[in-house]
């Protein structure tokens with residue numbers, strides 16, 4: 666395992682997916698649930714699942730520092746907000762999806778370093794495309810903006826539905842989990858309240 670930036674949570678870069686091993690594991694799992702992996706419909710399933718895993722867990726092999734490495738010198742020490750960023754992740758407890766939106770606001774560094782807006786979406790992908798819990802995605806996105814962009818303030822809100830709560834277990838479809846992380850200047854109650862109202866923009 667290569668450790669690219671041990672100080673920032675979630676910056677470990679993992680080895681590639683072992684596709685043959687993943688295929689064998691899926692075949693074994695199908696047998697374990699009482700299926701016949703050799704029936705027509707399932708013949709290609711282990712290969713498909715292994716291929717999907719490369720995509721679904723791609724964030725394990727991405728470095729947030731790299732995503733945020735390109736910046737622009739823009740004189741703007743005020744809040745920048747990108748909201749309603751679609752997010753799909755996988756819960757690390759059941760390996761079932763959870764999905765929703767992320768809203769990100771940050772106050773750029775005093776030296777006026779801002780990132781391209783698309784990079785905020787890419788940052789969400791880096792942390793969402795891993796076996797995860799929602800709280801951790803939220804804090805990792807916030808911490809990455811402080812660590813790698815030098816943001817003076819950060820607010821991240823994630824709203825998601827967890828299929829492990831909808832299609833199994835407690836079976837509460839439609840329930841949404843909301844998590845937030847606030848850093849630096851945005852911890853000030855008045856600034857935070859203003860950011861939160863912009864972030865959620867008349868939603869509630």
Ligand SMILES: Nc1nc2c(ncn2[C@@H]2O[C@H](COP(=O)(O)OP(=O)(O)OP(=O)(O)O)[C@@H](O)[C@H]2O)c(=O)[nH]1
Nearest residue numbers: 756757758763797798799800827829830833834835
């Ligand atoms: N805090 C947190 N919990 C999550 C997340 N995703 C899933 N969970 C919860 O993880 C918990 C795992 O609970 P356990 O009691 O160990 O597992 P379980 O028996 O499958 O739990 P049930 O879902 O209640 O049937 C459940 O309460 C899930 O709702 C997440 O992102 N954050």
Ligand SMILES: [Zn+2]
Nearest residue numbers: 756758759829
């Ligand atoms: Zn779960």
